[in-house]
Amino acid sequence: MMQDLEWILTRGVAEVIVKEELLERLRGGAPLRLKQGFDPSKPDLHLGHAVGLRKLRQLQELGHKVVLIVGDWTAQIGDPSGRDESRTMLTPEEVNVNAETYMQQFFKIVDRQRTEVRRQSEWYGGFTLSDVFNLTSRFTLAQMMAHETFRKRYEGGQPITVMELMYPMLQAYDSVAIHADVEFGGMDQKFNNLVGRELQAMVGQPPQDVLLVPLLPGLDGRKMSKSFGNTVDLNTPPEEMYGKLMSIADSMLMEYLTLVTDVPDEELEQIAANLRAGTVNPRDVKMRLAREVIGYVHSPEDAARAEEEFIRVFRERELPTDMPEYAVQAEGMNIVDLLVTSGLASSKSEARRLVQQGGVRLDNETIDDIGFVVEPKDTVLQVGKRRFLRLKP
Amino acid sequence: MMQDLEWILTRGVAEVIVKEELLERLRGGAPLRLKQGFDPSKPDLHLGHAVGLRKLRQLQELGHKVVLIVGDWTAQIGDPSGRDESRTMLTPEEVNVNAETYMQQFFKIVDRQRTEVRRQSEWYGGFTLSDVFNLTSRFTLAQMMAHETFRKRYEGGQPITVMELMYPMLQAYDSVAIHADVEFGGMDQKFNNLVGRELQAMVGQPPQDVLLVPLLPGLDGRKMSKSFGNTVDLNTPPEEMYGKLMSIADSMLMEYLTLVTDVPDEELEQIAANLRAGTVNPRDVKMRLAREVIGYVHSPEDAARAEEEFIRVFRERELPTDMPEYAVQAEGMNIVDLLVTSGLASSKSEARRLVQQGGVRLDNETIDDIGFVVEPKDTVLQVGKRRFLRLKP
Numbered sequence: 011m012m013q014d015l016e017w018i019l020t021r022g023v024a025e026v027i028v029k030e031e032l033l034e035r036l037r038g039g040a041p042l043r044l045k046q047g048f049d050p051s052k053p054d055l056h057l058g059h060a061v062g063l064r065k066l067r068q069l070q071e072l073g074h075k076v077v078l079i080v081g082d083w084t085a086q087i088g089d090p091s092g093r094d095e096s097r098t099m100l101t102p103e104e105v106n107v108n109a110e111t112y113m114q115q116f117f118k119i120v121d122r123q124r125t126e127v128r129r130q131s132e133w134y135g136g137f138t139l140s141d142v143f144n145l146t147s148r149f150t151l152a153q154m155m156a157h158e159t160f161r162k163r164y165e166g167g168q169p170i171t172v173m174e175l176m177y178p179m180l181q182a183y184d185s186v187a188i189h190a191d192v193e194f195g196g197m198d199q200k201f202n203n204l205v206g207r208e209l210q211a212m213v214g215q216p217p218q219d220v221l222l223v224p225l226l227p228g229l230d231g232r233k234m235s236k237s238f239g240n241t242v243d244l245n246t247p248p249e250e251m252y253g254k255l256m257s258i259a260d261s262m263l264m265e266y267l268t269l270v271t272d273v274p275d276e277e278l279e280q281i282a283a284n285l286r287a288g289t290v291n292p293r294d295v296k297m298r299l300a301r302e303v304i305g306y307v308h309s310p311e312d313a314a315r316a317e318e319e320f321i322r323v324f325r326e327r328e329l330p331t332d333m334p335e336y337a338v339q340a341e342g343m344n345i346v347d348l349l350v351t352s353g354l355a356s357s358k359s360e361a362r363r364l365v366q367q368g369g370v371r372l373d374n375e376t377i378d379d380i381g382f383v384v385e386p387k388d389t390v391l392q393v394g395k396r397r398f399l400r401l402k403p
Numbered sequence: 404m405m406q407d408l409e410w411i412l413t414r415g416v417a418e419v420i421v422k423e424e425l426l427e428r429l430r431g432g433a434p435l436r437l438k439q440g441f442d443p444s445k446p447d448l449h450l451g452h453a454v455g456l457r458k459l460r461q462l463q464e465l466g467h468k469v470v471l472i473v474g475d476w477t478a479q480i481g482d483p484s485g486r487d488e489s490r491t492m493l494t495p496e497e498v499n500v501n502a503e504t505y506m507q508q509f510f511k512i513v514d515r516q517r518t519e520v521r522r523q524s525e526w527y528g529g530f531t532l533s534d535v536f537n538l539t540s541r542f543t544l545a546q547m548m549a550h551e552t553f554r555k556r557y558e559g560g561q562p563i564t565v566m567e568l569m570y571p572m573l574q575a576y577d578s579v580a581i582h583a584d585v586e587f588g589g590m591d592q593k594f595n596n597l598v599g600r601e602l603q604a605m606v607g608q609p610p611q612d613v614l615l616v617p618l619l620p621g622l623d624g625r626k627m628s629k630s631f632g633n634t635v636d637l638n639t640p641p642e643e644m645y646g647k648l649m650s651i652a653d654s655m656l657m658e659y660l661t662l663v664t665d666v667p668d669e670e671l672e673q674i675a676a677n678l679r680a681g682t683v684n685p686r687d688v689k690m691r692l693a694r695e696v697i698g699y700v701h702s703p704e705d706a707a708r709a710e711e712e713f714i715r716v717f718r719e720r721e722l723p724t725d726m727p728e729y730a731v732q733a734e735g736m737n738i739v740d741l742l743v744t745s746g747l748a749s750s751k752s753e754a755r756r757l758v759q760q761g762g763v764r765l766d767n768e769t770i771d772d773i774g775f776v777v778e779p780k781d782t783v784l785q786v787g788k789r790r791f792l793r794l795k796p
Contacts, residue, residue, distance in 0.1 A: 139527050139534075142566075142569075143480065146566035147564045150562040151553075164544060164545070170545075171539060171544070172542050172543070172544060175539075
């Protein structure tokens with residue numbers, strides 16, 4: 011669905027530098043080159059990444075082209091933004107494997123047909139010391155120390171290698187190498203992306219605009235991060251993703267709906283009003299969120315199936331917690347015999363009638379065959395609305 | 404002349420890191436590799452450089468080998484030590500010309516036969532971005548900022564490019580590339596040289612020792628520097644060098660004698676005592692200094708000639724300042740006629756006698772030929788001890 015330009019640059023967007031310039035460029039009609047880099051040492055994408063990827067997709071649908079950069083050289087350094095571990099070099103094979111993994115997720119949201127995949131090796135493979143001088147002589151230490159992470163680490167006495175200082179410049183040079191028109195990133199990439207804009211101007215290219223998206227909070231409200239175990243990974247199966255999205259706090263609901271769905275702005279306002287007024291159950295809004303997200307990450311059919319499954323499990327969760335238990339014989343038991351011996355039916359004829367009338371469910375599935383054999387495993391047997399039995403092997 | 408090791412490492416030496424280690428190495432008998440770098444954008448050597456070059460020569464005479472590094476790559480950066488201008492790259496031709504100029508001076512002191520000349524291009528010409536990562540990942544920003552110049556410039560708000568931060572590491576890698584055993588430098592090179600020692604240890608080479616010489620003050624007592632115009636360049640002709648050395652302040656005499664001559668220590672002490680007691684004319688000590696220096700920079704014969712010339716000029720300086728002037732005719736004048744018409748002789752016969760008796764000097768040269776023709780130029784005509792005439796064209 012094609013969206014209005016102004017909406018694309020506003021909804022779920024933290025900052026555009028420079029917005030008027032970018033709007034003009036987009037209205038110009040020529041296809042723009044939308045730069046998106048990735049670190050092949052971190053091939054897993056989560057829903058936080060989807061915020062930006064959806065912007066790419068929206069602009070692709072207007073005819074623009076995504077240039078995906080496999081950061082096989084900067085990965086050797088590791089983005090210093092917000093971290094301080096050091097990296098080891100990936101082998102070309104590891105890069106290949108991880109790039110495949112990444113793209114398998116990336117193209118769940120981004121249109122593969124309107125994407126050009128480039129590798130830093132194309133320009134850094136033949137980089138000479140002269141090239142390094144040419145790059146590193148353009149920026150001062152003070153400019154690099156304007157990067158909050160560098161400054162904090164330096165002032166805090168934590169080591170920063172001179173190599174790490176090169177990271178923003180190398181990422182910036184990527185923009186020069188691919189002639190980027192717009193670079194996309196999270197707010198934590200603002201510094202790096204602006205260095206790219208600056209470098210392009212220095213070498214006589216039209217400086218790229220920068221579109222920054224907000225960080226989506228993790229399931230627990232902290233920063234979404236693998237190390238916190240609070241991510242919704244894009245390759246999470248539909249059922250699991252549904253459950254994860256249902257687990258967010260009510261307070262994060264509107265943020266999620268805004269950042270990772272296309273629910274129209276007016277409808278969002280209505281939902282927010284209803285939530286405030288208590289006229290809608292937050293659970294139902296979360297179900298809407300989960301359907302929307304799974305709808306584009308997987309498919310609408312997957313979303314529907316996940317929802318059914320969720321409802322089933324959800325109902326299961328509403329089973330009484332202190333059901334009587336019953337051990338099924340190792341060779342399995344006929345359903346009619348089981349109903350009688352466990353005491354759920356007073357006679358074989360009552361048991362047969364219960365089964366034939368559809369009043370018996372095993373793990374929520376109706377058992378209507380009086381010849382059915384119950385396996386000796388953990389299941390729940392239900393008769394009517396109120397009588398439950400936890401079966402054990 | 405072979406010198407005692409302990410003397411070589413003490414006389415005119417500011418610091419040796421680590422002295423006991425270096426003494427042991429030198430006593431080991433194997434020829435050591437003595438690293439000396441130079442910046443081909445600054446091909447002129449002055450007497451301040453001679454302090455270190457004489458150390459190289461002394462060790463060459465014990466069988467060790469000088470490795471002279473033509474810093475054609477670091478020259479593109481420029482040693483940040485004590486400066487903050489930026490550099491432009493030299494063409495290979497400029498490097499060649501400047502290297503020739505440099506070596507023509509360098510080998511006035513250092514033995515060409517025991518010198519290996521290397522260019523940074525040999526190792527930096529094929530340096531890749533991986534090599535740069537390998538180097539720059541070994542050092543932290545904090546380590547580089549221990550360099551006084553970097554720290555002062557950063558704290559003073561002056562720009563330092565990230566390229567400049569690489570300078571000490573690149574100079575350090577030179578030590579690795581040539582397997583240096585000892586690096587020589589001025590006190591301002593201490594930081595750079597120690598980075599070399601550290602890097603060698605990191606890559607598993609025996610870490611170089613570092614021999615630092617003091618900075619020789621310039622003729623006016625400030626730091627010896629081309630920009631102050633207070634240098635004694637090694638390619639200064641003997642006469643001019645003699646005059647420059649005679650111009651130093653008495654207070655700097657012992658420092659110069661100590662740093663740039665081999666006058667034995669005991670004799671130095673005696674000279675110092677005599678100067679303090681006023682029993683020796685400082686002028687005579689300066690003449691000794693000038694002879695010694697010109698003796699090894701040029702040759703003892705050049706030193707003797709320069710001394711004669713200096714004495715002549717010095718005597719000239721003692722001429723009366725208010726001599727009468729006399730304009731010589733444009734076609735020249737016979738000496739006898741000139742003596743009469745200028746009034747220095749009362750008659751032609753007196754004039755002839757004065758000439759024939761050797762009582763007439765033109766610019767301090769005796770004129771004993773009565774047919775001599777005086778040219779119309781600025782000269783001083785002297786008759787006997789007391790009568791002078793300044794001749795003009």
